[in-house]
Amino acid sequence: MNVKSMIATLLLMVAGLKTTGAQKFIKVWSGTRFELFRISEVDSVQFVCLATDIYLSQETLELKESETYQLTATVYPVDADDKTIAWSSSESNVASVDGKGLVTAIAAGEAVITATATDGSGVKAECRVTVSKAGGGTGFLTCPDDNHPHAIDLGLPSGTMWCCCNVGASTPEGYGGYYAWGETSEKSVYNWDTYAYGSSWNNCVDIGSDIAGTSYDVAHVSMGVPWRMPSTAQQQELINKCSRQWTQQNGVNGILVTGPSGGQVFLPAAGSRWNGELNYAGGGGYYWSSSLYPYGSYGAYDLLLDSEGWGWDYYLHRYYGLSVRAVCP
Ligand SMILES: [Zn+2]
Numbered sequence: 001m002n003v004k005s006m007i008a009t010l011l012l013m014v015a016g017l018k019t020t021g022a023q024k025f026i027k028v029w030s031g032t033r034f035e036l037f038r039i040s041e042v043d044s045v046q047f048v049c050l051a052t053d054i055y056l057s058q059e060t061l062e063l064k065e066s067e068t069y070q071l072t073a074t075v076y077p078v079d080a081d082d083k084t085i086a087w088s089s090s091e092s093n094v095a096s097v098d099g100k101g102l103v104t105a106i107a108a109g110e111a112v113i114t115a116t117a118t119d120g121s122g123v124k125a126e127c128r129v130t131v132s133k134a135g136g137g138t139g140f141l142t143c144p145d146d147n148h149p150h151a152i153d154l155g156l157p158s159g160t161m162w163c164c165c166n167v168g169a170s171t172p173e174g175y176g177g178y179y180a181w182g183e184t185s186e187k188s189v190y191n192w193d194t195y196a197y198g199s200s201w202n203n204c205v206d207i208g209s210d211i212a213g214t215s216y217d218v219a220h221v222s223m224g225v226p227w228r229m230p231s232t233a234q235q236q237e238l239i240n241k242c243s244r245q246w247t248q249q250n251g252v253n254g255i256l257v258t259g260p261s262g263g264q265v266f267l268p269a270a271g272s273r274w275n276g277e278l279n280y281a282g283g284g285g286y287y288w289s290s291s292l293y294p295y296g297s298y299g300a301y302d303l304l305l306d307s308e309g310w311g312w313d314y315y316l317h318r319y320y321g322l323s324v325r326a327v328c329p
Pocket of ligand 1: 143144145172
C-alpha cells in the first residue's frame with residue numbers, strides 16, 4: 001500500500017498512561033498535521049486506503065435550461081476504502097446537483113460542479129457547466145428585429161425550427177403567397193386547368209411523395225437553404241407539442257403558437273385560393289405540407305386552422321392555392 005494513501009486511526013486507551021522506561025512513538029497523520037502517540041497508549045492500529053484521484057465522466061458540460069445530465073465519478077485507487085462522494089455546485093441558481101451527481105441546468109450562466117471525497121483525503125474533481133437559454137442555439141424565441149425571416153426555436157423534440165413568416169410575406173402577420181402543391185410561383189386562377197402537375201383528379205404527374213427540399217418546394221426555391229416545406233409529421237408535431245391561441249396580430253386574425261421553449265410563431269388565417277377567388281381569408285388558414293396524400297395522389301396533406309381549432313390530417317386537391325410556412329433545418 002502507498003504510505004501516503006494510508007491513515008492510521010487510533011483507538012486510544014482512556015486511562016493508564018505509562019511513564020516508565022524508554023518510550024516508543026507512533027506517528028499519525030491527523031488530517032492536518034502529524035501527531036505522536038506513545039506506543040503504550042495505542043490499543044490497535046487500522047490502516048485505511050484513502051482516495052488519491054477522482055475522475056468525472058465530463059470535465060465540461062453545455063446544457064440548456066431545464067436539461068439534466070448524470071455525472072459519474074470514479075474514485076482511485078480501486079481499493080480505496082471509502083469511495084463516498086459529496087457533490088456541490090458553485091452556483092446552484094445556475095446549475096444544481098443532487099447527492100448522486102445528477103446536474104440540472106437552472107438558468108443561463110456558468111457553474112462549477114465539485115465532487116469531493118468524504119474520506120478526509122481532500123481529493124476533489126471539477127466539472128465546468130455552461131448553461132444557455134432554452135431555445136437558444138441558432139434559433140430565436142421570438143423575432144429579434146424586423147429583418148424577417150427568422151428561425152424560431154419552439155423547443156420541439158425533433159429540433160425543427162419554424163419560420164416567423166409565410167413564404168412570400170415580409171411580416172409575421174402577412175398572408176404571403178398562395179401556391180398550388182409543387183408550384184413555386186403565384187398565378188391568378190387555381191384549378192385543374194392551370195395546375196402544372198396534373199389535369200384532373202385521376203391524371204396527376206408524380207413529383208414525389210415528399211417534395212421538401214426539391215425543385216417543387218416553394219420554400220426551398222424562394223428562400224433557399226436551409227428552408228423547406230414542413231412534412232405532415234412536422235405539422236403534426238407542431239400541433240401535438242404546442243399550444244394555440246386564436247388572436248389578432250396587427251389587426252390580422254390567426255393563431256399564436258407557443259412551443260415548449262416559450263418560443264412563439266403567428267400563423268395568419270390567410271384563407272385559400274380556388275379558381276379566381278380568395279376564400280375564408282380572416283376565417284381560416286390552410287398550409288401545405290410537403291407530403292402527398294397517401295390514399296390518392298390527387299391530394300396533399302395540409303394544416304388547417306380556424307377559431308375552433310387546428311389539425312394536420314386534412315388534405316386538399318393539389319391545385320388549390322394555399323399558404324406555405326417554412327421550417328428548417
Ligand atoms: Zn421574424
